[in-house]
Amino acid sequence: MSTTRRNFIATAATVAAGTAVAAASPIIHMEKSKYPVVHHVFFWLKNPGSTEDRDKIIAGLKTLRQIDVIKDLRIGVVASTEKRDVVDNSWAVSELMFFSDLEGQASYQSHPIHQEFIKNCSHLWEKVIVYDAVDAE
Incomplete structure (x- = not known):
């Protein structure tokens, strides 16, 4: 019985020590992003209350999904x-795109489908702001 108790105490001590080490130095394993380049665009409408104009921009943005270098596209x-105070809700439509690399994002800019979107929809917006970012990790 004495041996069983000693084994239990030794095992418990080992588990406790392992738990303490794990808690003291947490391991954070984040998978590297498959699409590290982010292109976020915000649109302000010339006619802010126009659901029709908003829907036209959304329809135009959906055509951009045909561009193969865009790995993911979210429209909001x-x-x-x-x-x-820190929330800006003055815009009407946003697009959030993900690219594998900066070259893909650059080629998107001159892609004919993107240029067609600008030609067909630019008359609907008053202002556009773009935020481009790359993963910092």
């Missing part, structure tokens, strides 16, 4: 979230 409208 303003969310009804809590009003705070």
Whole structure:
């Protein structure tokens, strides 16, 4: 019985020590992003209350999904979230794109489908702001 108790105590001590080490130095393993280049665009409409104009821009943005260098495309409208000083909800439509590399993002800019979107929809927006980023990790 004494041996069983000693084995239990030794095992418990080992488990406790392992838990303490793991807690003291957490291992954070984040998978490297497959699409590290982000292109986020915000559109302000010339006619801010026009659902028709908003829908035309959204339809135009959907055509960009045909461009093969765009790995993921999200189209959004303003969310009804809590009003705070740090939240800008003055825009109407946004697009969030992901690319594998900067070369892909650069080729998107001159792609005929993107140029066609600009030609067909630019008369609908008053202002556009673009935020481009690459993963920092």
